[in-house]
Amino acid sequence: MTATLSKADFQSDQETRWCPGCGDYAVLSAVQQFMPELGIPPERIVFITGIGCAGRFAYYMDTYGMHGIHGRAPALATGLATAREDLSIWVVSGDGDALSIGGNHLIHALRRNVPVKILLFNNQIYGLTKGQASPTSELGKITKSTPFGVADHPFNPVALALGAEATFVARTIDRDRHHLTEVLRAAATHEGAALVEIYQNCPVFNDGAFANLTDKDVKDANQIRLRAGEPIRFGADDERGVIRGADGCLQVVEVADVGEAELLIHDPGRGDPGPALSLAKLAQTPMAPTPIGIFRSVQRPVFGQRGGTVPATEDQLADLLTAGDSWTVA
């Protein structure tokens, strides 16, 4: 029966309510399209979301869903995942929801390696509340809450996840359905926690934040596509690449200048997260050439059920009640 599932089986009857042109539409459509691949019936799939435009995602998926409170989706999901190993659990969160108010739950879910897939819609702005700065807004950005420009250095979500012991960390883009789907596939098959940062355009409050990576004429020059086992190179004609410089830091070079042999080979399976962090920090904001794809994918025991799924029997309970010294009064 699950074999016959189609995109339509994952579309709820609720009218989608995002602004015209919002990147969320593209991600929703891609996710609904991908779901049948899981081969899991909709009733065993759960979407748990936080508050924000991204948070509305749950209402549009015809699966079980919980629209939680701001920033707490990873905690809700951790409880559900611990209680119900039989479910496929997805968290959808925004850059404010996941990294500002929800930062603590995110890093703990990652270190515990809770079996949930976390989709972080990063539009580098607060959308639902109409345009305040987010922890990923670039320095100097003018927003409703920062009329003189953002003064706090932003987080790099991939870097934060790597420092937080994440076992799977990836980055993709709303507009690139193919790449997005590939990454979703990898995240879905990963055992344990997966963090997927999705660059998502907010045409209303932060339009063009990722134009560098999405506009036809410049994207090739700026998308550094990470492929396991392959040298890291990019550009219209793969003319540029990444090497580890003499100073021990990664740097972008012209392949011609250094020779292909010098290029760094991408390996998401490294135990040492250092090189992945170096890649994540190649660009602090997506205005420079920016790696996308899977930064890290390693195996580690999954945070799982503690007490099993069946309560005590009545006999076990009876024994428990009289455990320790007991006496009888006739």
Next chain:
Amino acid sequence: MTATLSKADFQSDQETRWCPGCGDYAVLSAVQQFMPELGIPPERIVFITGIGCAGRFAYYMDTYGMHGIHGRAPALATGLATAREDLSIWVVSGDGDALSIGGNHLIHALRRNVPVKILLFNNQIYGLTKGQASPTSELGKITKSTPFGVADHPFNPVALALGAEATFVARTIDRDRHHLTEVLRAAATHEGAALVEIYQNCPVFNDGAFANLTDKDVKDANQIRLRAGEPIRFGADDERGVIRGADGCLQVVEVADVGEAELLIHDPGRGDPGPALSLAKLAQTPMAPTPIGIFRSVQRPVFGQRGGTVPATEDQLADLLTAGDSWTVA
């Protein structure tokens, strides 16, 4: 007058109340000893602490102090630092206080580069509440809250800080007064946020957690002392060292096998935090050879005062009140 300050000037009249043999005593004494070096009068120094045994620290320093609530010291300190640039502000926190309940405030204080020095007393246990697991407790550890062993993979505080955009990250040990003081000195002179992880022994609930790095007979074999600009090597006769292997990961080797030239040169000033993360993760727990010292120290604008220190004048206020369209009724 500040020239004549001595340790005694920083000792409060409160009786110190830690368990006999607690590592906190050594740190307290070292800090009190070091304070005069700052050349700042006690009244311009503030210690803000969270809840935990470490949290009691504030009461023992004869400076201004606030013993806050659990996990929130970095937030309290951020407010104070923003309001009062003229103060030297120190946060003292435990591994539970800083990394469990307070994780979010810690990473945000680091990314904002708030000018506070954060001393994280890591005893890998909850002391004040009598022995539950902490986010740094090693896998499998039996504690009051984990009778079958800790099931969550621990945080590595240095790694977390590096992923959180920290500009200064160091690690030292309660028992090594000299090294501890060196690190305090560097942290104090760093402009912006400094995170100092201090391995601290809790003889009552987690005795010997750092024996590997403190016991005479084994410490030389396990302390990897990081020195800026020098090759990374250790061991009684510096016979071992750290190199970057062919696979791109760091590894510990016998210097003899690879030759000194191959050794990694330590540079805390690298823009790219990747190599520092690799070092931090050389040992997931201090049971293996573990780097101590300054992992990262870079410059970045400091999160500072927004609105300045003087309120509006009465004239400015009057103008403000009538700003926009106003009219007069006679």
Next chain:
Amino acid sequence: MTKQVEELDRVIIRFAGDSGDGMQLTGSRFTDATAMVGNDLATLPNFPAEIRAPAGTLAGVSAFQIQFASSDILTPGDHPNVLVAMNPAALKVNSAELERGATIIVNGDAFTKRNLEKAGYAANPLQDGSLEPYRVHQIPMSTLTTRAVEAIEGVTTRDAGRAKNLFALGVLSWLYGRPTDVTKTWIERKFARTPAVAQANQAAFNAGWSFGETTELLDVQYRVPPATDVPAGTYRNVNGTTALALGLIAASVRSGLPLLLASYPITPASELLHELSRHAAIGVSTIQAEDEIAAAGMALGASFGGRLGVTATSGPGMDLKSETIGLAVMLELPLIIVDVQRAGPSTGMPTKTEQSDLLMALYGRHGESPLPVIAPSTAGGCFEAGFEAARIAIRYRTPVILLSDSFLASSSEPWRVPDVATLPGIDPEFAMTPAHPPDAAEPFQPYSRNERLARPWAIPGTPGLAHRIGGLEKTDGSGNISYDGANHERMTELRAAKVAAIADEVPPLVVDIEPDPAHPTNLLVLGWGSTEGSIRAGVRRARESGHRVATAQLRHLNPLPRNTGDVLRSFERVLVPELNSGQLAMLLRSRFLVDVESYCKVRGQPLFADEIADEIASRQ
């Protein structure tokens, strides 16, 4: 042709259109012009729910309501007499609330098949007679606007399309004889950098005005004489958010304490953050914290440093701040917590108003942690409330909760600008020497108390006063940690007594009419916070229809005015209308054992004057 002029005492107009139609702008321009005329007025914007919905849909409708009159008015009004509807959706959403016989002015061009469908109209309401009970004026605004501007050099069709709201403004300005120069100068200022656009807007406005003047369509012009009962002074329009921001800044100036607001965005409290963040130039620091817990902590940290620490949020954020507020109670430091209430529980209805956080403000923390609670009752009153909250926080070294709400924050009214010199001074009375108060023992006793039971506030940097404070119970006087039972009981009583004693400075509860023995008034309508306007308007109507009824409004919820009990007992019946399930009533009943009656409205809307009038009538 000259037209007949009809005089009116009061008018309620609602401008409604698609989010993109610029109705908020039209409304506020009309408001400014109206203020200039000297009418009294009150306004209320009504935005669509957070996310911008597709153009033309019901969810996308944005509206702005204004009531203006020749005598003082109290609310933006319950039921509009005039609706300006820029598209079918706007008509659909708003027609239900119109008074019978109301005037409806629509942009006929917008009533296309597509738009009608989007609005869910089976048939065109302009044709199917469903608008029979109203006076409908159809004006092809888009067409006329385009025609008016097409000649202008460098104007895009997009500019033309967007200018139609000024056409509407022109029509209404003519209809109610609003001055045109205010609008003219505004257009010039606003579009100074794009002269073409400025011209286009001016042209559209003029076109609307002359349309009114010339066409047969509108046969009467109305006149609402200026309000005569207005005290002299300088006035401006403010909504509750602006007034509150100004009140806090004024307190900062009068106390000499720089203001630090740490806040985390949340509807409808974000506006205060936006507002204050613009004033960095005059000593106002703002931090967008990582969450509400941090925001409260940062504000408290600033207070410890001798600043005026403020944090602002709405319901869900209040939950999160409660632990830190409790710490502030224990530290006995000044802290202002602004709660712009919205419809709960949980995420509830974020854009809707409610008064359901009162009991949480009083009891929403573990342990015995009393603190003062203040609730402004008008948009302008938010200025005094902000100032008063700061004054109390500083004088008594205590956190203060200020309960505003979504309605107060966004509704606006003319506000008489106070003379700065007349604002009371606020002396922070920082401790400078160990002996503080002078007769206190040395070494410095951070938990000694003055006549108000307030403790000394010694800020870092003060030599000789270095001390440690924290959340653990402390010894009376020295402030050292104490687990002594008797001390804990004493400190618990002291914290409560300090807050209770603030009543000495709380103005008595004022009933709006003197009890007249001849005709005893047996009913008191007692409200709190933002409901004042509607209650007074409702009471006024009840009186007009002959009912004897008195009213009073509580602005201090803790401590209550000292005469509250006497006032309650001096009436046979007391009616307490609230936008919750009876929270103030619960307080009053337990405090005074008076059987007050509740009128509870929990619909996410402000109270309506009609409802009060009806409740009164039903009791007499």
Next chain:
Amino acid sequence: MTKQVEELDRVIIRFAGDSGDGMQLTGSRFTDATAMVGNDLATLPNFPAEIRAPAGTLAGVSAFQIQFASSDILTPGDHPNVLVAMNPAALKVNSAELERGATIIVNGDAFTKRNLEKAGYAANPLQDGSLEPYRVHQIPMSTLTTRAVEAIEGVTTRDAGRAKNLFALGVLSWLYGRPTDVTKTWIERKFARTPAVAQANQAAFNAGWSFGETTELLDVQYRVPPATDVPAGTYRNVNGTTALALGLIAASVRSGLPLLLASYPITPASELLHELSRHAAIGVSTIQAEDEIAAAGMALGASFGGRLGVTATSGPGMDLKSETIGLAVMLELPLIIVDVQRAGPSTGMPTKTEQSDLLMALYGRHGESPLPVIAPSTAGGCFEAGFEAARIAIRYRTPVILLSDSFLASSSEPWRVPDVATLPGIDPEFAMTPAHPPDAAEPFQPYSRNERLARPWAIPGTPGLAHRIGGLEKTDGSGNISYDGANHERMTELRAAKVAAIADEVPPLVVDIEPDPAHPTNLLVLGWGSTEGSIRAGVRRARESGHRVATAQLRHLNPLPRNTGDVLRSFERVLVPELNSGQLAMLLRSRFLVDVESYCKVRGQPLFADEIADEIASRQ
């Protein structure tokens, strides 16, 4: 030599010593032996503040108190008649609370100059006559213990030193004729792996016993006959923590829902986490969350998944959970929140008891978010309370707050173990088909309601019932997001009505004596939660001295028993003793307009029977 035997009706013994002296162990061993005798008993440990203080200091003193009697008793007792003091500090800290003429047994060896100084004694109290009013027995326990064990193969001097608490146990066991076999078997079990230590402890115990038997020092032996008024059944000793854990597990078994506890450590609630984490083998999952917010979220997430979600904390943690509890109110899912109250506000006095979270439990969330609140009144009663909380949470799909406190959690008493078969079943009634309840509309209506107003609980994995829930207001029935005012009012009323209706299943408030027209009882003492024992004991004393007074205890704080108002009104005066500033009194006054009087104690201690007796006397 045979000694005279004196019969006693009740005895209160306090074992006190340094944290290292093992007094908790001595006390619990003595308790078990006492239980075997068939005495009724109640015990209370008293640990030093969190951090272990230096040996011999006042801060390091640990004590364990037991009251045992031949007739039913209600509390661990106010003033001990016997104090066992292992060192000077223990004597200093505890002597003040002894009754006049009490017996003091000290370890003479410990009264060294150094220890006396540490305890702050200028002169040795054993010599300076300051203990005149007491009967003091000095026993060189350390010396005698060492002598008794030194012969034993493989015993270190350290083992010897530590065995002296068993010597003390031996002495007291002889003094009160406690059976020795219980202790013997316990020693064997406990030290099975270290026979030498086992032997040493046994030897020390025997030495203590024979010391009592042989020396002149102790001339009388006491006998407390077994309690005769005890109902038949199997008994064990439990403290409130264990009883609560068992109650929750029992509910899990009877409902078939695996238990998931997510909690963040905090004194005194951590013990529940420790206790439950041991039962992983029988379907109990426990997670130590990163903070209290996460803990509540994890428990709620588990509930969504069809588990029995529980979270436990104390005051500061309650503040942090409030937003998530509000979400649970909106989601209408079962959730149990245990609040083990401690002295507040803020960090307060973490190891001390208080009842000051009642109003926060009821009103500590923004918006109108009603939920049931239950408060057990005895250690054993925590079993029923835990079970009942789960039953209500599941039947009504609602979060339930259970208010325990530090005193209840750690005090212990004999508990009659219930027969598992007699425990009521709890049917989770999971929704399995879209039509649920059967007459409901399709598609699945997650917010339709049954006769109890409870909504269907459809858990992930159930085909055809996939649905979305969240914190935004929802349409009655369908559960879709709604901003409609009328719907919001209806939903607000429904949520309140559902909780109020639980009163149908709340047992009536029972007054302990029938009103007797002949001698009217004009005073009711009404308590709630953990004060029951002290109140009943106090009332009993008052009656013994001739006062006519009735008493009753509330275990359901929301909703209140339906007859509460009638009960209050049937007395002239109502006295409400509380360990807070009058929180229940406030509730009752507003609900019933009855002028109840408060007796407030906020000293971080449990209520004392004397205090109640005095309060009663002062009113008659």
